[in-house]
Amino acid sequence: MGGYWAVIEGFNYFVLAYFTFVNLTYLVLAMVAFVGIRRYVRRITTMDSAEVLMATGAPPITVVAPAFNEEKSCVTTIRGLLALEYPDYEIILVDDGSRDRTLACLQEAFDLEPAHRAPTAELPHQPIRAILRSRRHPNLWVVQKENGGTADALNAGLNLSHTPLVCRVDADSMLESEALVRVVRPFLEDADTVAAAGIVRVANGCRVESGRITEIHLPDSLLARFQVLEYLRSFYATRVGWGAFDATLIVSGAFGLFRRDTVIAAGGFLKSSITEDMELTLRLHRYCLEQGIPYRMVYLPEPVLWTEVPERLSGLGQQRDRWHRGLIDLLLKHRVMMLNPRYGRIGMAVFPYLAFVEALAPLIEFTGYIAFLILIVFGDPSPAFIAAFLLLVFGTGAVLSAATLALEELVFRRYDRRSELLSLFLLSILEILGHRQILTFFRIRGTVSYLLGRKGWGTIERRGFDDEVSPLARPD
Amino acid sequence: MIPFLALTLVVAGVFVLALGLAGMALRYRRRNSRKARERALLEEQWKPLLLRVIEGEDPHRLISEVPADKRLFFVDFAFRYAARLRGVERARLRRVVAPFLAPLEARLRRAGPPEQRARAVRTIGLLGRNKHDADLVAALDDESPLVGMAAARSLALRPHPDFVALVLERRERFQQWSPRFFASLLASAGPAAASTLRRVLSNDASASWIRQAAADALAELNDLEAARVAAAVLEQGESRDLQCACLRLLERTGGPREAGAVRALLASEDPVVRLCAISAIGVIGDRDDRSALRRALDEPDQWVVLTAARALRKLGDLRWLASLSQAGGTQARLAAQVLREEPL
DSSP: OHHHHHHHHHHHHHHHHHHHHHHHHHHHHHHHHHHHHHHHHHHHTTSOHHHHHHOTTSOOEEEEEEESSOTTTHHHHHHHHHTOOOSSEEEEEEEESOSSSHHHHHHHHHOEEEOOOOOSSOOOOOOEEEEEEESSOTTEEEEEEOOOOHHHHHHHHHHHOOSSEEEEEOTTEEEOTTHHHHHHHHHHHOTTEEEEEEEEEEOTTOEEETTEEEEOOOOSSHHHHHHHHHHHIIIIIIIHHHHHTTOOOOOOTTEEEEEHHHHHHTTSSOTTOSSHHHHHHHHHHHHHHHHTOOOEEEEEEEEEEEEOOOOSHHHHHHHHHHHHHHHHHHHHHTGGGTTOGGGHHIIIIIHHIIIIIIISHHHHHHHHHHHHHHHHHHSOOOHHHHHHHHIIIIIHHHHHHHHHHHHIIIIIOOOOOHHHHHHHHHHHHHTTTTHHHHHHHHHHHHHHHHHTTOOOOOEEEEOTTTTOOEEEEOOO | OHHHHHHHHHHHHHHHHHHHHHHHHHHHHHHHHHHHHHHHHHHHHHHHHHHHHHHTOOTHHHHHTSOGGGHHHHHHHHHHHHTTOOHHHHHHHHHHHGGGOHHHHHHHHSOSOHHHHHHHHHHHHHHOOGGGHHHHHHHTTOSSHHHHHHHHHHHHHTTOTTHHHHHHHTGGGGTTSOHHHHHHHHHTTOGGGHHHHHHHHHOTTSOHHHHHHHHHHHHHTTOTTHHHHHHHHHHTOOOHHHHHHHHHHHHHHOOHHHHHHHHHGGGOSSHHHHHHHHHHHHHHOOGGGHHHHHHHTTOSOHHHHHHHHHHHHHTTOHHHHHHHHHSOSHHHHHHHHHHHSOOO
């Protein structure tokens, strides 16, 4: 019995040490992000977006939006994309074999007619059924293809794009009108830039008119509110923090601008990947480092894409389950990079971070809770140990959230109402009592799903931007 | 026991920090809201006066309305209008802000965040007077590339008579920029810069990338005299990027005299150069070039095929393209696409 007890006690020490390390990592990233964001905000005042719009050197962009069963949001999304401020861009919406009225809605809204458009690359994808073009908006193309998943749809869009830069956005999201002008800037300032990413924020609760967010508010749903906090923390503190170290973790699937030739040379989006955006980011790092190509990936804190998040636990669970499966999958696929000096800071810092902090955290946290409970019930822990454990595991999470909110208030101030800001601060405390544990459970479920070989996307129920409920599903 | 106690204290400290951050954010919210209200009131007060000054009224009353601690905010306010004005109206705005620019001039010479200096350069570039040209030229050599870039753009927009020469003297500072964006900056100096750019393009001692930028800038300026220079450069067998830039220039400004130099590159071993040559010959070539372009449709590279089909359309080979579009395969799809594209 004494031996078991020593193991449990030892494990508790390990959990404490682990969380000290993890939370310190997050806090350092948050501080670095703070400096980076302040600099970025000053930096954007050094170039007017009109200068980019007037410059004939601004490269043409193709916006590729994969869509599957997006009848509720695709028209709003496309309207928003058509209103983007950029001198030269096309939109290709790739309908990935939708089973609902996605295509019919687009047809009604944009007056599509059959058209020809030749591919200029040969990335593999499911057969294309039809290529359509809007009579009203000549820069809008719709590609109807057989179902093959997001990566497959993106590859079809990449093949059909004819511009040096390709922007990937989700068809259930909305870009701010200046987003392209802002996200293209790193490509103008540094010819080695291969990808640039922007921030994703939660659109639930916001007022949408003609594909644009006109009023920013917090969602009514508590679950969605927690996700507002989570997105702010994840994008501002973590991703911008890593970006400031010149080690961009992920060019989000929801919104990212890529150099087309580099993506194609690296093999396009990987169909077998569960999280194709993260996988592509890591593969671009790997490709450029292995080929000795000087490159830069940039994370920008300002161009914003607004997306709808799940408001039901089942949807959230499926989303997080998939994200975690995707993370484990890509870590195993690219395990050669782990602590490999050949891959520079990506191999020596980003990869270990993804493995030890992101992938392992739920397992350690969950077993840590159990070991802690055993110690409380059957052991005789000192009050200091209990206080340290609780504050370390829960308290620092609240600190990080508070720091992110302070950052949001200092720099961006998107939420106008004081009550909303207060509500977010309150949520940063409440989040640690329940929501965090639920997310841990979903991520553990994702680990189990991965080990069981589950591959699908699941079904996530969304409301759409027009206050109607639309089932959004991904095929297994 | 002691490590746990120390840890508890540390974490408790962090927790207090969280509360502190929350408190700070709320304080900032209150302060920023108050500031925003104050500024809105000031803007409301300044706007009609500023509009009258832009129309030609004496600026003294407006200048006297600006409180000492709001001078930089007033400069920012005027900046927003100045960006939309030209000529005499912008000159009037320059007179209004002239007494308030001293802090920005000082900021240019001070070490500190490069973003602040770049912002100061941008403001002085737009609202400064001729005496500020020296400051802007000095800023080209600032240790931060961001400030150098802002200075270059400001000098281009003023415009400064020696802008192109000044930028070219410091060309290494701009090597990291997107080449087309850099070319666009050079072109913003206008036709007066063309002779300098032609000299750069013809100088084989210059770096290839700067000659490429010069060629693209000349194309943007539609400088007809540059066609002869570009054709001569093509005959020297330069780098791929320079050749393509010359071909783009010839596509815009070339004629039958230069078509020979372009035709020679239709058989280039480099598909990218071939593609650029095909695109150019579609504009400056003639009916005799159709057979070479039709042969290009058999190439494996689909970009080359697409460009060849477009070139054939430009040369009026519509009937042949129409018949090709009836056949099966990739070529037919490309031909059909090109026939349905927007008017060229």
